Amino acid sequence: xTVSGHTSGMQVPAAIHPSASDQRFFQRRPVLRRVVFVAGYxxxxxxxxxxxxxxxxxxxxxxxxxxxxxxxxxxTVWNYLWNTLFEAIERRTGATGRGVAARAAHALxxxxxxxxxxIPLVSLMLGVSLLEALVIEGGLLVFFLAFTVxxxxxxxxxxxxxxxxx
Numbered sequence: 085x086t087v088s089g090h091t092s093g094m095q096v097p098a099a100i101h102p103s104a105s106d107q108r109f110f111q112r113r114p115v116l117r118r119v120v121f122v123a124g125y126x127x128x129x130x131x132x133x134x135x136x137x138x139x140x141x142x143x144x145x146x147x148x149x150x151x152x153x154x155x156x157x158x159x160t161v162w163n164y165l166w167n168t169l170f171e172a173i174e175r176r177t178g179a180t181g182r183g184v185a186a187r188a189a190h191a192l193x194x195x196x197x198x199x200x201x202x203i204p205l206v207s208l209m210l211g212v213s214l215l216e217a218l219v220i221e222g223g224l225l226v227f228f229l230a231f232t233v234x235x236x237x238x239x240x241x242x243x244x245x246x247x248x249x250x
Contacts, residue, residue: 122163125235126156151209158201166194174248182249191232
């Protein structure tokens with residue numbers, strides 16, 4: 085099954101671009117939308133972080149797994165809070181749509197908030213200095229800034245914009 089009507093005229097598989105009624109399902113349920121968003125984001129984040137810590141930085145599988153789960157827990161709580169705050173700001177300012185500037189502001193606010201907690205956590209868990217933890221987190225930050233923008237764009241394309249940005 086495909087859905088047409090995009091400005092490019094291309095046929096898009098329905099699984100990639102749900103119908104308007106499917107999109108409205110999440111638009112009427114903002115808490116569920118945020119939970120689905122965070123679950124997908126953090127699931128992918130744990131996998132990537134475990135790979136980087138174990139394969140690229142040489143920390144053991146168990147150590148990297150525990151740290152990745154802790155980082156994900158911190159990020160999950162912040163992700164939910166940040167998305168709630170960001171959508172409140174959109175409503176208050178009367179924003180419509182989410183252009184590049186809004187997506188960049190969203191990604192920077194999210195990553196900045198996460199770093200405040202995760203740098204000390206990485207330092208403690210890996211037994212490295214705060215400076216080394218900053219370097220590790222800096223490397224992850226570069227990836228996650230791009231990942232956050234791309235993930236939110238893909239999520240919005242798949243499930244529609246939240247009510248705050250329509």
